Amino acid sequence: MAFEPPRRLVRALGETQRSGSNGSGGSNGTGEWLDKLPSLAQQAVDLRELTVERVQAPGGRSSLVLLVRQADGTPAVLKLAPPRARPESERAALAHWDGRGAVQLLNPADAQGDTHGVLLLERLRPDLSVRSLPESKALLEAAGTLRRLWVEPPATHVFETVAERTGRQAEAMRAAASADAEVAPLVDAALAAREELLAGAPEERLLHGTFRQSKVLAGERMPWLAVGPDPVVGECAFDLARLVRDRVEDLIASPSGSSITRRRVKRLAESLEVDQERLRGWTLFRAVESGVRAGRVGRPQDAELLLEFAGWL
DSSP: OOOOOOHHHHHHHHHHHHHSOOSSSOOTTHHHHHHHHHHHHHHHHHHHTOEEEEEOSSOOSSOEEEEEEOTTSOEEEEEEOOGGGOHHHHHHHHHHHTTSSBOOBSOOSOOSSOOTTEEEEEOOEEEEEGGGSOHHHHHHHHHHHHHHHOBOOOSSOOOOBHHHHHHHHHHHHHHHHHHOTTTHHHHHHHHHHHHHHHHTOOOOEEEOSSOOGGGEEEOSSSSEEEOOOOOEEEOHHHHHHHHHTTTHHHHHHSTTHHHHHHHHHHHHHHHTTOOHHHHHHHHHHHHHHHHHHHHHTTOHHHHHHHHHHHHTO
16 A cells, blocks of 8 residues: 655654653554555455545554445544554553443454554544534543543453553653653653552553543444543543643643633533542643653753643642
8 A cells, every 4th residue: 555654743753753652651663664665455345345435634643543344335544553552452441431431432343353553443534623613512521531531441451551641651751850850850740740649549441541632533323432541540630631731832821821720620620529639639740740751852952841830730
């Protein structure tokens, strides 16, 4: 299959290689995967007797998304992801949710014999996400979607825990703090918050892991459905924390951004029955971690925004 991978995907995988880690589980082999991507896509299409309509662009930062039709003409999405993106963990989470709050997985079983890294999904509206709504409505719809995802994990599961994921992230944050005295106070505060939060974690649920407004797309089966999880097992406040900083560039540009952020923490915590201080703590940790990682991979503007936001918490 002759095509050029979306530039956003190539750039993101390049950042992963430069950083030496994605902060949550390794990054080797992305260049090799990109080289093989056309043949991998062709194999996946042929085995499933799919007709390709087009490559979705700009697409995601960790996978190739093809808009396809199945043999009976039903529209679908074919997603190919490298091992560093943990596609089999995504498959397991989507299978467990079984369409409740999330996109429906159409190939849960290993029917084609090559399903590793290949997901066939129901077609949603890739051009219409919750982020397109006014901010207050977007937060309401996103929070409602997130609530449906918070279910008990399978009795025996393959998902990493919040403690495991943030443990690896904490190592990279400590290294950044030792090399940059300016970020050290925020890193110290974030790491202290993590230790306190893990010491008294409430009941664990299966979490989306990378939830934000752009991860909620319009659908036919339900108005809004989540896509692109990087699932993890832990407390709900960890999942909600990423939503707090959505549209961070608008928050930073606003003269009342800090007060808006505090109100947002309070509103989201109350609406989803999450402890407000635990939500604030995880929001701090995740913002600092993302800011440090952005600086490490050469995105200084993003790093500055995220770390300024973290300073409000």
